[in-house]
Amino acid sequence: QSVLTQPPSVSGAPGQRVTISCTGSSSNIGAGYDVHWYQQLPGTAPKLLIYGNTNRPSEVPDRFSGSKSGTSASLAITGLQAEDEADYYCQSYDSSLSNSVFGGGTKLTVL
């Protein structure tokens, strides 16, 4: 059972918009700690996608965006492409555990 809760899977057709939620609690996201998102393509290491809730590394396309509100955060992907098919993970800090925590991951399928 992960401290941060993500849906196991989401799907969308090419060109569509999908969102992935990440639900935490008052000891992590709700306490004001930043949420970060990672993309893991099949057979590869995770790659930083969004940091500090809303910021994109320079090499990440602006089709990817992040938001945070209360005890939850979301990753939005617009203009879905086949190459976006991957696993996505959220990450934050938990003050009760005093360490970083990950969501369980969400598998994105592009139909």
Place this chain on the structure above:
Amino acid sequence: EVQLVESGGGLVQPGGSLRLSCAASGFTFNKYSMNWVRQAPGKGLEWVSYISSSSVTIKYSDSVKGRFTISRDNAKNLVYLQMNSLRAEDTAVYYCAREDTGEFDHWGQGALVTVSS
């Protein structure tokens, strides 16, 4: 270019030990905290351990506390994970990751550790 390269993975019997290394290059190593994150086959990411830039602060997940030891050598740009009393449930790909301001901004390619008799 930032590079992190893990080594030392392999097959080990339950109860055995293994030491992973992560060689860092392309950045000022002694200014960054480092982490180990693992991923069991077909499963999600699990944070394992953290070491601050000067080794003053060290943290472990409850699942490895007392069995794993993280350390670093800033002169050699290396971070280590000494794993003792290994169990089948420790079987995973182990990634080292650089931490910036809370996010893990660079990851190694991973080292596979298999615990089996």
